[in-house]
Amino acid sequence: MSYLEYNVKTVPSGWRKILYLNWGLVVLLSAVAGVGFLMLYSVAGGSFDPWAEPQMKRYLLGLTAMFIVAMVPIWFWRNMAVLAYLLGLGLLLAVEFFGSVGMGAQRWIDIGFMRLQPSEVMKIALVMILAAYYDWLPLKKTSRPLWVLLPVVLILLPTGLVLTQPDLGTAILLIVAGGLMMFIAGVHWAYFGAVVAGGIGFITVVFKSRGTDWQLLKDYQFRRIDTFIDPSVDPLGAGYHITQAKIAMGSGGWTGRGFMQGTQSRLNFLPEKHTDFIFNTLAEEFGFVGGFSLLVLYVLIIVFCIASALQNRDRFSSLLTLGVALTFFLFFAVNMSMVMGLAPVVGVPLPLVSYGGSAMLVLMIAFGLVQSAHIHRPRNRA
Template sequence: MSYLEYTVKHVPTGPRKVLYLNWPLALLLAAVACIGFLMLYSVAGGTMDRWANRQMMIFSLGLVSMFVVAFVPIWFWRSVAGVAYIVSILLLLGVEFAGEVRKGAQRWIELGSFRLQPSELMKVTLIMALAAYYDWISPKKASRPLWVILPVIMILVPVYMVLRQPDLGTSILLLAVGGGLMFLAGVHWGYFTAVIASGTGLVLAVFQSRGTAWQLLQDYQYRRIDTFLDPSSDPLGAGYHITQSTIALGSGGWTGRGFMQGTQSRLNFLPEKQTDFIFTTLAEEFGFIGGVSLLLLYTLIILFCVTSAIANRDRFSSLLILGIALNFFLYFAVNMSMVMGLAPVVGVPLPLVSYGGSAMLVLMLAFGLVQSAHVHRPR
């Protein structure tokens, strides 16, 4: 059902919309953000000044943006989806030419005092564009080859551009989110099976060919793959992060060492302790219980999104909500796997907890869309 067919009279208007917001979801978000402030306060050595204050400011700004976005009818967002996608692509192009190089990667664009990371924005606009696309075409066409190619291009263009920055983590997330959305939209199983099968085949071929006459990659490329996949083979280089963070996690035990007592992160053994590796501090200081609690909060957020999506009879809305939930899931799943030594280090922040303005703000905007879809759902 498209927004044109809404029985608009049932949709709340004006300030009354506040009552129809998905409040449990908003509270969950705030709870996770509060854990973030606590951890930032702790890793800064007991001061708000370093990260926590700024993070709170950004979260407040994010909260306001979320409400603003939520108050705007979802059909407006649907209609600007295409434009938003193109603007994001242009911003990515802008990074290519005018971006600032930080830590060897070009990801940022300077907008006055605010640094924008267009690849963050890209995730949300890609979801919007794909959701709008699948809302627009007839579901019957969704599995036809010609109609599959267009979304694939829509996904691969930003993936390629982000990969060039180079930001492997984000491009993998983009690919996963895009693929996931296509799956949700009902594209035939066959395509996914084919892609996964051929991908696996390629990987197998690459590894099988190693050391044979028809070797597909150079030796040094294999070695780089080795350290990427198994960082412990290089404990002072690539493996340092992982070794230190698993030590931090492990030393937490059941209940942790107590707030502000984590030696690993306090003593700076942990790299990026305020951003990508902040989970280790949480796990060290609050132990297994603390870690599982955060995991539970995240799962609840996903759950509330999924139920809201299923209850929503608007195709764009459900796809959008599910896409954003998937994106959120990928964030914390990849981050936690990385920190726990299950995945290579790829630089993905822990959503709502890691320090960083761009990611937080974009995430709140995305949840604004979820709220808008929830408020303006057809009744």
């Protein structure tokens, strides 16, 4: 038994949990959020209003929620997985009847002090239910067809509800995150090969449906695909966002134009500069060095989560931690690909940096689950 382990065991239980926290992860999350505060201050022209100050308050609320969730034993969260999933489905259904509309989509529920986006809740609830399912299921049954069908249904139910909002970006994230959870749980690769083949067929059908009575995507979603393929087709219309985003990134060069010196954002050429395209503001002001530094922070968060999962001998905790890490990875990978023109624009925010309430709060609760798994993992006893 190490000296640290010996001294931790002499501390009362409540204080011991605090010492067992993955403090490196807390520091990294705070560093990324700090970058967000800095950029929101910049895009507001050197003012904490209207974005930076509310974002700081939300982060403090999220940090508090993370600590509270972390102190609760992981077995409790395992038992709550089904309820969390049902709650997520209920909220998605509530959006259909009581949701508020913004930017042509019905995705939010007004709960007074903030607008909650239920699809954000479902991203974490889906990880919880799949981790609990594969913790319950014997390993030898993981790849049997009957036992593969149930998680597929669990993934497709919320995906279908999200598509009706419509929110193609989140629907894709749910399918990919769910599929990756099944893969790391041990489902045979042949199933994924079949899905890829089916996906190629589905994409073909989607494009053939364009302009017909049974068109499968909205017109604006097809325009996003057109813009992704060739933004110059409509540089002042559908291609405006990505064209200005590329200009902002290119003008930053290696070291950037300087803090609060980005012309694209300050002169309002860059749309959604405080949400989806905030990475372009960072790249313009701090250049390749600034963008790469943020990417390093994101990768370190993933590494800390993977290390914690590998150290954990509890299957639910390991799967949950890896699931949160995968979801977090998809967030920033899709956003960065989107704003660099490597993927269609699907409206995915940059985690902990883009302005937003429900996304920030739900993500911090998700990392609270990671911390709970880390704190309460089985440890060697002297």
